Amino acid sequence: MSIKNKKRLIYPGLLILVLGSIFLAQGFGGGRYQISDSLSLFSSSTLSPSERIILFEIRLPRVILSFLVGGSLSLGGAALQGVFQNPLVDPYVLGISSGAALGAVIAILSGVYLGFFTIPLFAFSMALFSAFLVFHLGKVGKKFPLEVLLLAGIGVGFFFSALVSLGMFLAGEDLHQLIFWTMGGFWNSSWREVKMVLPFLIVGLPVLVSFSRELNAFLLGEKVAESLGVEVEKVKKWLLLVVSLLVASAVAVSGVIGFVGLVVPHLVRLLGIRDHRHLLPFSFLLGGGVLLWADTLARTILNPVELPVGIITNLLGVPFFIYLLQKRKKNP
Amino acid sequence: MKEYLQAKDLSFSYSKRKVLDKLTFSVKEGELVGVAGPNGAGKSTLLHLLAGLITPGGGEIIIGGKEARFLSRRMWSKKVAVVFQEVPQNLDLTSQEVVTMGRFPHLGRWQREREVDEEKVFWAMKITSTTVFSDRLFSELSGGEKQRVMIARALAQEPELLLLDEPTSHLDVLHQLEIMDILLDLRAGGVAIVSVFHDLNLVSQFCDKALLLKEGRMLSFGRVEEVMRAEEVEKLFGVEFLETTHPFSLRPFFMPLRKIKNETHRGRIHLICGGGSGSPLMRELLEAGFSLSLGVVNQLDSDEELARKLGIPVVQEKPFSPFSPSTMEEAYRLAQKADFIVIAPTYWGRGNLPNLDLAERLVRENKVVLILKEALDSRFDYTEGEAHKKLERIIEEGGEVIEDLSTYFSSPSS
Numbered sequence: 049m050s051i052k053n054k055k056r057l058i059y060p061g062l063l064i065l066v067l068g069s070i071f072l073a074q075g076f077g078g079g080r081y082q083i084s085d086s087l088s089l090f091s092s093s094t095l096s097p098s099e100r101i102i103l104f105e106i107r108l109p110r111v112i113l114s115f116l117v118g119g120s121l122s123l124g125g126a127a128l129q130g131v132f133q134n135p136l137v138d139p140y141v142l143g144i145s146s147g148a149a150l151g152a153v154i155a156i157l158s159g160v161y162l163g164f165f166t167i168p169l170f171a172f173s174m175a176l177f178s179a180f181l182v183f184h185l186g187k188v189g190k191k192f193p194l195e196v197l198l199l200a201g202i203g204v205g206f207f208f209s210a211l212v213s214l215g216m217f218l219a220g221e222d223l224h225q226l227i228f229w230t231m232g233g234f235w236n237s238s239w240r241e242v243k244m245v246l247p248f249l250i251v252g253l254p255v256l257v258s259f260s261r262e263l264n265a266f267l268l269g270e271k272v273a274e275s276l277g278v279e280v281e282k283v284k285k286w287l288l289l290v291v292s293l294l295v296a297s298a299v300a301v302s303g304v305i306g307f308v309g310l311v312v313p314h315l316v317r318l319l320g321i322r323d324h325r326h327l328l329p330f331s332f333l334l335g336g337g338v339l340l341w342a343d344t345l346a347r348t349i350l351n352p353v354e355l356p357v358g359i360i361t362n363l364l365g366v367p368f369f370i371y372l373l374q375k376r377k378k379n380p
Numbered sequence: 381m382k383e384y385l386q387a388k389d390l391s392f393s394y395s396k397r398k399v400l401d402k403l404t405f406s407v408k409e410g411e412l413v414g415v416a417g418p419n420g421a422g423k424s425t426l427l428h429l430l431a432g433l434i435t436p437g438g439g440e441i442i443i444g445g446k447e448a449r450f451l452s453r454r455m456w457s458k459k460v461a462v463v464f465q466e467v468p469q470n471l472d473l474t475s476q477e478v479v480t481m482g483r484f485p486h487l488g489r490w491q492r493e494r495e496v497d498e499e500k501v502f503w504a505m506k507i508t509s510t511t512v513f514s515d516r517l518f519s520e521l522s523g524g525e526k527q528r529v530m531i532a533r534a535l536a537q538e539p540e541l542l543l544l545d546e547p548t549s550h551l552d553v554l555h556q557l558e559i560m561d562i563l564l565d566l567r568a569g570g571v572a573i574v575s576v577f578h579d580l581n582l583v584s585q586f587c588d589k590a591l592l593l594k595e596g597r598m599l600s601f602g603r604v605e606e607v608m609r610a611e612e613v614e615k616l617f618g619v620e621f622l623e624t625t626h627p628f629s630l631r632p633f634f635m636p637l638r639k640i641k642n643e644t645h646r647g648r649i650h651l652i653c654g655g656g657s658g659s660p661l662m663r664e665l666l667e668a669g670f671s672l673s674l675g676v677v678n679q680l681d682s683d684e685e686l687a688r689k690l691g692i693p694v695v696q697e698k699p700f701s702p703f704s705p706s707t708m709e710e711a712y713r714l715a716q717k718a719d720f721i722v723i724a725p726t727y728w729g730r731g732n733l734p735n736l737d738l739a740e741r742l743v744r745e746n747k748v749v750l751i752l753k754e755a756l757d758s759r760f761d762y763t764e765g766e767a768h769k770k771l772e773r774i775i776e777e778g779g780e781v782i783e784d785l786s787t788y789f790s791s792p793s794s
Contacts (some may be wrong), residue, residue, distance in 0.1 A: 069457050193655070258489050261481075261484060261489075264477075265484055267468070268481065271433065271464060272462075272464060274433055274453070275431050275433060275460075275461065275462040275464075276481060276482065276485060276537070277454040277457030277458060278453070320471055
């Protein structure tokens with residue numbers, strides 16, 4: 049019974065933690081923390097116009113965007129790990145990250161300008177293109193055998209990465225911008241990026257959660273799932289489609305941020321949560337929180353220089369993950 | 381009871397190879413049908429077809445009076461549950477969570493488990509005696525416990541037809557019987573059951589009907605007592621079986637004897653033995669491809685019993701009686717047909733001495749008589765040397781003393 053009670057408490061708890069994180073992160077800036085900046089979220093009347101712009105047009109959208117991107121990546125990772133029944137799968141397994149990077153390279157090098165959204169648009173389109181390419185290559189008859197899909201994703205990923213490297217080699221003075229993009233970060237975040245990611249989440253999160261029972265059935269193997277009434281191929285198609293859109297939108301606005309989508313679902317499982325009805329929303333909230341704090345660290349730790357957040361996630365996340373694995377090995 | 385499942389001319393091909401060819405059979409409510417056959421006969425494919433996991437290449441399946449191809453996946457799963465041979469590995473869910481998954485076809489996308497679902501899960505776990513470990517992780521259970529949880533999961537689907545693929549393989553005898561008990565309970569509850577069994581005797585002991593599959597074809601289908609005969613299962617597996625009756629169930633019980641060999645006939649041997657001296661030779665010679673005859677031996681002699689079980693023609697004398705002239709005459713006629721006469725190291729007494737006279741008579745008629753060297757040992761002689769004298773005479777007449785049979789028959793001279 050204690051487990052059930054714990055589960056009942058953990059949702060409001062996590063929600064409070066997330067809101068508290070947004071509140072606290074809003075106070076970090078210029079290498080220090082100011083409670084007044086956090087409190088301005090509740091009463092902004094005393095602020096000067098320039099303060100207002102810094103806090104509400106730059107800092108707040110960035111905090112929220114990092115949360116949404118982290119949430120999307122973790123949610124996507126958790127769903128794909130469920131579909132592939134493989135805990136080593138990350139949300140980029142369908143070649144989405146290298147596709148998006150290639151899109152950004154094309155946008156930057158070609159000099160095409162279609163307004164403010166040029167780079168995210170190119171990244172998003174190429175991310176989806178690579179996902180569909182992987183689907184197409186991974187299709188055998190009417191089915192999507194998982195190993196084939198996985199191999200197709202790896203193949204397409206390598207090919208696009210090679211093109212990205214080629215682009216970088218030829219980039220000249222655009223190289224700096226390209227490198228920054230491929231490392232991932234939230235430098236230019238505004239409400240527009242938030243608006244780009246949010247619709248995919250608003251649709252994607254409930255749709256993915258609605259597939260929880262199917263994902264649970266997948267734990268017993270595809271054959272058993274099918275015998276239980278799961279239309280395996282249809283479910284796979286839907287999940288891959290939704291995750292592709294979700295992750296593509298996230299990558300398009302933030303660049304390639306590693307670790308979060310792979311490891312956060314693991315952390316949630318290490319907490320003993322394996323039922324996808326909880327695993328998916330938990331991964332979303334925890335992933336959002338983790339990236340929010342990683343980004344806060346990235347923009348304050350070496351003030352006035354900003355680190356790409358991808359470096360932070362990898363540097364801090366992987367050792368933490370290894371520590372948790374060791375602990376689990378000792379007392380499973 | 382009415383027919384629940386009907387298969388008509390059911391066929392399935394896998395990339396042009398016919399895996400199943402026109403199977404026609406039916407299963408009634410509350411009937412347990414056992415499917416048996418050698419590896420690769422198409423047993424698992426049959427279950428996959430009946431579960432709707434693959435589409436038949438021809439023929440039709442009727443489930444509960446409805447043509448199954450019109451059933452949605454979900455409807456199919458409401459009626460038919462499957463227990464697969466392999467159990468999932470590394471499954472970190474509690475047994476109860478696993479069993480609850482059986483409610484999947486009964487729940488809508490946004491629906492939470494209702495009270496009735498919990499009741500069904502509880503019932504399924506009770507009937508399979510898995511309630512005790514409902515909170516334990518599936519990955520931590522033993523093989524037999526896992527299999528029972530998987531059966532409970534299938535039962536939580538409330539199936540009208542339950543399909544099982546070798547549910548007892550990898551289980552010890554006790555756990556096998558536990559599984560069979562569960563199946564018999566369900567059968568009593570009116571569930572139609574089709575199960576593949578590796579063990580022929582589980583079919584003959586527990587099933588109502590047997591479906592014998594060989595190379596994708598139905599060898600036979602019908603009540604166990606009618607279908608499961610030694611000659612039928614011999615055809616099925618290419619193995620000779622000894623059919624006896626199980627002392628409790630009074631149903632046929634099969635003991636595998638040996639591979640049926642299609643070797644060229646190597647000739648016929650008449651064996652003179654008794655008291656168990658012939659038993660090792662019989663097996664050796666049959667394996668080597670000879671046909672045998674035997675005699676004279678007393679009834680209840682262990683050689684006589686084995687020969688009868690192996691289907692070897694035997695000339696018998698009443699228990700513990702000396703061999704009468706008429707029996708000896710019978711043995712002579714049988715031995716005449718043989719190409720070789722073999723004398724095994726047998727204890728000689730007044731009763732069975734006429735066997736040596738028989739050998740002497742045959743060697744005089746230029747039959748090849750082989751005496752195993754050990755037979756000459758005086759410890760076998762309870763006739764104060766008389767048996768030895770007779771053996772000497774046989775050797776004088778041309779009987780050959782040999783070290784052992786396999787060297788004799790494998791040497792090129794023979």
